[in-house]
Amino acid sequence: MYNNKTTDRKWGKLRFAKVYRNTFSINKTGPLFDPNISKEDIPNLFKNPRIKDVSNEYFDTTNVNILIPKGIKEVPSYAYLCVYNHEKWEPIQWGKIVNRNVTFIGMGRDVVYLPAFYLNGNILPIGNPFYISPTGEKHIFSISNQTQDIYVRSPGFFRDPKDRLQIINPLLNTHIIGINDLEGIVDTLYTITDHSDLWENIINIQSRNKYNSIELQIPSDTFALCDFTLYTQKAEKQEQIRNITIQTPIKHINTYENIDMITDHISATGMIGNIKKNSHGKYKVKIDLGGLYNISTIHYTPYTPSIIQPEYIYKLYYWDQEWKLFDEQKGNKNFLVFKYVPSGTIYRVRNETNKKQKNMQRIFSYKNGYLKWL
Template sequence: MKQTTVYILLLLLTACQSKDRLDMALEYAGDNRKELEKVLEHYRGDEMKYRAARFLIENMVGHTGHDSTDVRKFQPFYDRHVAISKKYNWERPAEWQQEIDSIWKESGQSLFFPKSRKDVQTMRADRLIQEIDRSFKAWQENAYTRNAPFEDFCRYILPYRYAEGVCIDNSRDVFYQRHAHLFSDAGKDFRQVIDSLHERSSDLMHNNWAAASMPIYNAATFEYVKRGSCDDKAWYNCLQLSALGMATAIDFVPEWGNRSGGHSWNCVIVNGETHPFEPFWDADRWKYKRIYNNEGFDLLWGRFRLPKVYRHTFEYYLDGPFADPEVDRQDIPPLFRNPFMKDVSEAYFQTADVKLSLRKSIPEDIKYAYLCVFGAKQWVPVQWGKIQRDGNVVFKGMGKDIVYLPMLYQNGNLTPAGSAFLLDKHGKQQILEPHKETAPITVSTYTAYLFTDEVIETKRTLNGACLLGSPDKNFAHADTLGCLNDSMESWGNDIQTTSHTPYRYIRLEVPKDSLNLCEISFFEHDGEEPIHPLKYSTNLRPLTSEDNPDRMTDGLSATGWRGKTNGDKGFVCWELPYPSLIKKIHYVPYWKPYFIQEKDIVLQYWDDAWITAGTQRWEKGTLTFNDVPQGTIYRVRIEGTKDRIFTYKNGMIQWY
């Protein structure tokens, strides 16, 4: 959204406190006021449609788009884009991506980007009436939403716009004509119906970041070029589903809590419940409630941790710093200068309110603090909280199992306002700040992000393995303590045992002739110290001369071991120093050490700024940095990479 548009909206709202939203919108419509009044007069005798017309007009201020002439200006580029895609049979190899990027740099970026038009000043009466009438018709024909509250209809079916910049054309009429009455029978699960609808447009795919800034202004263009961003497909889906009477919206995470970047996706609202789904077609489109709950993880992509989830809205919401006349606009992070969104985090995960006492002196003109997560090389605000006179601040509805940092924002700059902390899975705060004591830190990479093929490889030799416990080394009497399967995480797993038998020997039996493992630890109590020392025996030989089985139990999650047999199934048996009642087993799958050669590898720790603890060059294996302050968060920085933060305790790395 244009910054000036937001400012105009705010000025109007603050200047018109004595007027209602309708009066304000009509005043701002200028010469277009008569068109909007025609709509109101048209529905004067129909209470429901009149209220719907009011809802649209009242919330028009601040919304902008383009018209069909703007699309035509880009048509030559779209034609070239399609020609290249046809040459590659609509597949997306690296060569296709290079060609698309090349023509965009050559001609696309030099094209004139048209100025957007304000909806409230350009929307014609006949278009608005057509939108309202069709929306009501589709709503009443839809067996899944016809009994939805009128407020849900207004918010999620009625809006003609689901993204700024998109043309207001006849696309929703076209979608209705194509698929009318598709949702008229509730005999099937609505997800099946939506899947059958979207499978028809499965040729619309992600652009793989080729010409990522190429604008797509209407649905017809998207169907023509067949490649776009998650945001493009999300508004396309909303136009399509809302045209058929399904209550739909776009939800987004502004920044992940444990990886770089954010994401947008779709949802439908049925019987008051949010059902999120992947915008592009795939085989598991409804997985987000499962993997975005801040508890589980995806088998291929690992764990996702979400600090907040917001919903793009047509209706504007005035809250927080944006609605506070005492706050300078330059002292508000860009995310919170947008009134067209609302917090829907509780629809995805259990939240916790975070109360902090800011330890920094706060300038008198700073009224709000911001809770931040670590993004791509920097801290990113995800929630605001108003600072009380005593320096306390409450951040509402935060996601758990995430590291946060409270910060102030002034003139575009973020400054720390307190200590970093982990909001653990129970909603408790664990302060993360450097201690006086120092210790070595051993690392093997700079990021927790793995590609799907790497995730598969970490699990390959462990999938199907079982752990057995026995009081005697011959395992004449053995109990199964746990078996490993595909649901293991790449960066650490716990097995809780219920056996009441003390064991002297624990044996790991793998279903294949090889084993890759970084670390395994055995615990008697809920404390943090594993049982040691351990002796091992195995029928696996080291894969290389540098592999040492002791690395599996050396107390360092960054080191590991790879072994192989001559074709027999592999095993490793550990002898404990005494018979032990095992309560927990922790294990870390193997991941190959990886940095970048001929570049500086810098370990840093957080102490109100990133402090360098050491710099090395890498050839192979792990790296150890000595005399590093303990108790805080760390990162391994390499020029040109997106690293992740982690904590380090008793040799174990925990990524965030």
């Protein structure tokens, strides 16, 4: 649960930037023990002399190096890495600046950070936010002059454990079967478990066989997905198989949803519906690939009921050295589409009226139709 790698069957995907232990002994490190640093320039976390960084006892970490931009003339002695929690950036690691360079030791992976100064109780960003991947690579979020449409069906990723199980259940123990009708090949590629993430599941496939269709053997008559995407390996990159179609008749439950929303390569759309048993008494969904393909990766998103409610206004913000309001829309029980949003950066959707939705707010990235909670 705390290893920053797995998805917990009860709580889902949990990622931690740091783990500090409160000790009996005093740990004389950091800005608190620097006589040249004012208390007003020290974040509250690091005013505690008894905390000890034990992150590497729980998960793999990465040391992060930052070069202070030349445009910043006045450089203090310390910089901080911050994570976004409770609608604000919170410092969670310090680094001593030497010749405009600073190293932050032992940062958790699969997490987004913002480098900043902390002066007189204020966070002062000193660069773009960045993401440390599960393997330790750094990806910088930098706003682009290009735009994209952003689809959302929730202001945040967290769902109550009871709701999480209800979302996963329609897919639990679903067998994903690769079929090649010409050669009589039938391979089980993957079986969905209760360790699935609610928002993003990327499954690497080892089979070298080629398939013209996929069969989903589901446990009941309820078929529910927000997205199902297949990739094939072309040279050194993966390409989406874009012309797949679901051939099994599915009766939608919500009139505003349709079957094409499952294969439109947009993670915030989707459909829940019912199917009939086949002649062998099984519940199966056939997906035609429109050709013969080797499948390298399966990307699936379970169906999460939309919480975009019509009585609320939802505001989309994007990061460009600060949070900037892009647009606001009235809810609709389905999903929202924000058109022509600056790409390349991070985003958040805010419901200012409903306390529960306000508290579940989370930042995300968005690329090629897919939302990734961060």
